[in-house]
Amino acid sequence: DVKVTQSSRYLVKRTGEKVFLECVQDMDHENMFWYRQDPGLGLRLIYFSYDVKMKEKGDIPEGYSVSREKKERFSLILESASTNQTSMYLCASYGINTDTQYFGPGTRLTVL
Amino acid sequence: SQQGEEDPQALSIQEGENATMNCSYKTSINNLQWYRQNSGRGLVHLILIRSNEREKHSGRLRVTLDTSKKSSSLLITASRAADTASYFCATRPRDTGRRALTFGSGTRLQVQP
Numbered sequence: 001d002v003k004v005t006q007s008s009r010y011l012v013k014r015t016g017e018k019v020f021l022e023c024v025q026d027m028d029h030e031n032m033f034w035y036r037q038d039p040g041l042g043l044r045l046i047y048f049s050y051d052v053k054m055k056e057k058g059d060i061p062e063g064y065s066v067s068r069e070k071k072e073r074f075s076l077i078l079e080s081a082s083t084n085q086t087s088m089y090l091c092a093s094y095g096i097n098t099d100t101q102y103f104g105p106g107t108r109l110t111v112l
Numbered sequence: 113s114q115q116g117e118e119d120p121q122a123l124s125i126q127e128g129e130n131a132t133m134n135c136s137y138k139t140s141i142n143n144l145q146w147y148r149q150n151s152g153r154g155l156v157h158l159i160l161i162r163s164n165e166r167e168k169h170s171g172r173l174r175v176t177l178d179t180s181k182k183s184s185s186l187l188i189t190a191s192r193a194a195d196t197a198s199y200f201c202a203t204r205p206r207d208t209g210r211r212a213l214t215f216g217s218g219t220r221l222q223v224q225p
Contacts, residue, residue, distance in 0.1 A: 004154070033212055042200065042217035043155075050211060058212060090154055099143060099204060101213060103154035 003027070004104040006091055012110045019078040021107050023091030030096055032074035033058075034066065037088040037106075049074055081111045117216050118201055124222040131188040133219040135201030142204045144177055145213065146186050149198045158186075158199075163206070193225045
């Protein structure tokens with residue numbers, strides 16, 4: 001059974017802290033994504049990666065960076081967390097032979 | 113604005129009734145997908161329909177696609193309380209090289225027991 005896991009379900013951080021969100025997939029997928037989900041706005045793409053060490057900006061990359069050192073792991077980094085980054089963060093992946101995205105359970109981040 | 117827009121934003125029905133959700137999009141697509149999200153959880157893929165298909169079935173789900181109107185509908189027949197969730201359409205644009213799907217803002221479905 002395919003699996004995408006995220007390091008935390010709930011996270012509370014203070015303004016200015018550096019925050020790491022980790023995502024791991026066990027399907028050998030090339031493509032991995034980070035979205036944020038806010039009420040009324042749907043899912044918005046932050047960053048994606050199509051290979052190890054490769055990354056591309058999505059629609060709302062400001063205030064975020066990413067790291068993909070291994071194929072199975074894609075990390076989202078908030079260099080200096082701000083209150084407007086309070087949101088649900090969803091990781092997803094898909095392989096080259098499928099168009100279906102597999103999602104992790106999400107991390108609800110609160111920045112105080 | 114969103115590539116995919118679902119309609120209605122919220123829907124409340126009784127168990128056993130059918131639920132229909134609609135999705136409109138703006139650009140040409142390779143395929144359109146529907147996903148389901150239980151409250152506070154990740155999204156789960158339900159069904160994919162390609163641009164050259166008009167209708168697809170999977171269990172109690174029926175999806176239609178009208179590329180001339182740039183719209184799709186998801187029908188859930190004989191709904192159950194367990195179908196309560198948010199439903200999102202997502203599009204794979206054609207000819208843009210964009211690897212990510214574009215999601216709409218979703219329809220919240222409430223099925224009353």
